[in-house]
Amino acid sequence: DAGVIQSPRHEVTEMGQEVTLRCKPISGHDYLFWYRQTMMRGLELLIYFNNNVPIDDSGMPEDRFSAKMPNASFSTLKIQPSEPRDSAVYFCASSYDRDQETQYFGPGTRLLVL
Amino acid sequence: GENVEQHPSTLSVQEGDSAVIKCTYSDSASNYFPWYKQELGKGPQLIIDIRSNVGEKKDQRIAVTLNKTAKHFSLHITETQPEDSAVYFCAISGGSNYKLTFGKGTLLTVNP
Numbered sequence: 001d002a003g004v005i006q007s008p009r010h011e012v013t014e015m016g017q018e019v020t021l022r023c024k025p026i027s028g029h030d031y032l033f034w035y036r037q038t039m040m041r042g043l044e045l046l047i048y049f050n051n052n053v054p055i056d057d058s059g060m061p062e063d064r065f066s067a068k069m070p071n072a073s074f075s076t077l078k079i080q081p082s083e084p085r086d087s088a089v090y091f092c093a094s095s096y097d098r099d100q101e102t103q104y105f106g107p108g109t110r111l112l113v114l
Numbered sequence: 115g116e117n118v119e120q121h122p123s124t125l126s127v128q129e130g131d132s133a134v135i136k137c138t139y140s141d142s143a144s145n146y147f148p149w150y151k152q153e154l155g156k157g158p159q160l161i162i163d164i165r166s167n168v169g170e171k172k173d174q175r176i177a178v179t180l181n182k183t184a185k186h187f188s189l190h191i192t193e194t195q196p197e198d199s200a201v202y203f204c205a206i207s208g209g210s211n212y213k214l215t216f217g218k219g220t221l222l223t224v225n226p
Contacts, residue, residue, distance in 0.1 A: 004157075031212055043158070043203065043216040056213065091157050095212065102148070103214060105157030 004106035006092050012112045018080040021109045024073055025094030033103060034067055034077050035091040043091075049075065082113045117141070118206050120217030127194055128225050135220045137204035138186040146207040147180060147187045148214070153200045161202075162189070194224045 005024040013019055025032045033048040047057040052069045060067070064083070069075040079086055089110050093103040118139045127133050137147075145166035150158035164171045164178045164187065171178050175194075180187040191198055201221050205214040 042218045045213060045215075048212065050212075093157075102160055102163065105150075105159065107155075108157050 004092055004094055004104055006090075006106040006109050008109060009107065010110045010112075012114065013082055014114050015083055016081045017113075018078065019082045019086075019111060019113075021077040021090050021092075021111070023075045023077070023092030023106060025075070025092070026096075026104055027073065028096060029094035029104075030097045031095040031103075032069060032075050033093040033095075034075070035093065035105075037089045037091060037108070038087075046077070082111075084113045087111055087113050118204060118215055118217045120204050120220060122220060123218065124221045124223075126223045126225060129194060129196060131194055133189075133191045133194055133198070133222055133224075135189045135202055135204070135222070136186060137188070137206075137217050138184075139206050140185065141206070141208060142182075142185065143208045144185075144206040147178065148205050148207075149176075149178060149189045150203045150205065150216075151200045152203065152219070158203055191222075194222075196224050196226050198222060199224045 007022045031050050034046040035043050036046055037043050046059045047067045048055055049069045065079055067077045089108045091105050091108045093105040095103045118137050120137045148163035149161050151161045152158040162173050162176050162178050164180050169180055175192050177190040201219045203219045204217040207214050
């Protein structure tokens with residue numbers, strides 16, 4: 001298996017622009033997680049899905065952030081409008097229900113908002 | 115909510131020495147305790163985990179110990195090698211909600 005796939009790997013944009021991050025989970029996995037990693041705050045869970053349904057979005061910082069999972073093999077995290085404080089590495093992870101909490105992370109998207 | 119403290123934040127050892135990283139948590143309902151290794155430019159990768167019904171688990175040079183009474187668990191790496199250099203994260207989970215809360219990480223440097 002190719003593992004969790006994220007695109008783009010790097011994104012540089014200007015403040016106010018819309019940013020869309022993409023994730024393809026491992027085939028057959030039931031859960032998908034979006035995390036943000038910064039030096040100051042470490043790894044933070046933003047939102048997670050089970051069978052394409054958002055279960056907990058309490059970590060989403062504000063209304064500028066939205067996430068969707070239209071099918072079992074694709075998810076997006078959108079920031080609109082982006083701000084410099086959104087600069088971070090965004091990770092997607094997936095897990096298989098039988099393994100319970102074992103999560104497999106993608107390589108991340110490094111976002112820089114100027 | 116769940117909270118986890120990880121120490122030390124940085125650790126430097128000589129090749130062949132042992133390294134120990136410790137995490138403490140506050141929620142007694144936590145029952146799953148994984149450790150992740152993150153190399154530069156990559157996502158975290160699970161290296162070992164332990165559940166609350168077990169006190170110790172070992173996999174070659176790495177081991178995890180859990181003390182539920184004291185609410186702490188530790189990662190032990192023996193015979194360290196330069197390729198062990200990375201950031202290590204502990205995490206906790208409280209059961210069926212599948213949410214992991216991560217520690218702030220430990221930068222381990224193994225000097226050849």
